[in-house]
Amino acid sequence: MFLEPHFSGQRSGWLEVICGSMFSGKTEELIRRLKRAKIAGQHVEVFKPKIDTRYGESEVVSHDKNSLLATPISDTSRLLNVPDEITVIGLDEAQFFEPDVVKHVQILAQRGKRVIIAGLDMDFRGEPFGPICQLLAVAEYITKVHAICSHCGNLATHSYRLTTSQDTVVLGEKESYEARCRKCYAMGNILELK
Numbered sequence: 775m776f777l778e779p780h781f782s783g784q785r786s787g788w789l790e791v792i793c794g795s796m797f798s799g800k801t802e803e804l805i806r807r808l809k810r811a812k813i814a815g816q817h818v819e820v821f822k823p824k825i826d827t828r829y830g831e832s833e834v835v836s837h838d839k840n841s842l843l844a845t846p847i848s849d850t851s852r853l854l855n856v857p858d859e860i861t862v863i864g865l866d867e868a869q870f871f872e873p874d875v876v877k878h879v880q881i882l883a884q885r886g887k888r889v890i891i892a893g894l895d896m897d898f899r900g901e902p903f904g905p906i907c908q909l910l911a912v913a914e915y916i917t918k919v920h921a922i923c924s925h926c927g928n929l930a931t932h933s934y935r936l937t938t939s940q941d942t943v944v945l946g947e948k949e950s951y952e953a954r955c956r957k958c959y960a961m962g963n964i965l966e967l968k
């Protein structure tokens with residue numbers, strides 16, 4: 775369980791990254807932390823990449839259908855325009871943001887804001903996805919969450935693509951992906967080669 779660091783003295787900002795496979799609870803955890811910030815009386819704003827139209831245009835939605843209003847953006851320089859009174863910023867589907875998101879979230883932290891970033895750690899190939907490596911490097915707090923392997927019930931670490939597309943970006947959920955442990959993911963890829 776992630777508990778918010780205690781503020782003391784001059785407010786300083788920081789970066790939190792929540793990552794894992796699909797269905798691992800990234801969006802649920804992001805929503806949980808943002809709701810707690812609101813309960814604490816902090817002003818929160820949520821953003822997501824404009825490309826993410828899976829569930830809706832202007833909200834982040836978990837696979838459990840919990841949701842928060844979110845502003846879709848195509849350029850993360852937009853984050854630098856948030857009003858001063860916004861002290862907590864949430865980003866979902868961070869894998870789809872452009873590389874400059876790393877620079878922009880660090881500027882926000884420098885301005886004393888808490889930035890909570892959720893996104894896939896790996897793509898369907900098992901490769902780091904988008905800016906995640908750099909975001910993990912510069913974050914103060916990192917949380918890796920796990921799904922349950924659809925094949926064996928162990929902890930899942932990988933997102934296995936069920937369709938034949940080789941495009942890195944293919945929006946979808948259970949019709950196109952399933953969570954798998956490292957072993958079942960590797961087995962699936964071996965069987966595909968036969």
Ligand SMILES: Nc1ncnc2c1ncn2[C@@H]1O[C@H](COP(=O)(O)OP(=O)(O)O)[C@@H](O)[C@H]1O
Pocket residue numbers: 794795796797798799800801802803835836837838920921922923924930953
């Ligand atoms: N294989 C799975 N393992 C764990 N949770 C799953 C799985 N398949 C569906 N779920 C559901 O997905 C929810 C997590 O949704 P969400 O937070 O949107 O995940 P993520 O953002 O990581 O894709 C879980 O609470 C659970 O109800």
Ligand SMILES: Cc1cn([C@H]2C[C@H](O)[C@@H](COP(=O)(O)O)O2)c(=O)[nH]c1=O
Pocket residue numbers: 795796797800801828893894896897898899933942943944945946947951
């Ligand atoms: C593995 C993988 C996923 N995607 C897409 C599929 C979904 O639309 C999102 C991830 O959603 P979630 O909140 O983590 O469930 O990303 C993709 O485009 N490419 C991939 O390799």
Ligand SMILES: [Zn+2]
Pocket residue numbers: 923924925926927928954955956957958959
């Ligand atoms: Zn497995």
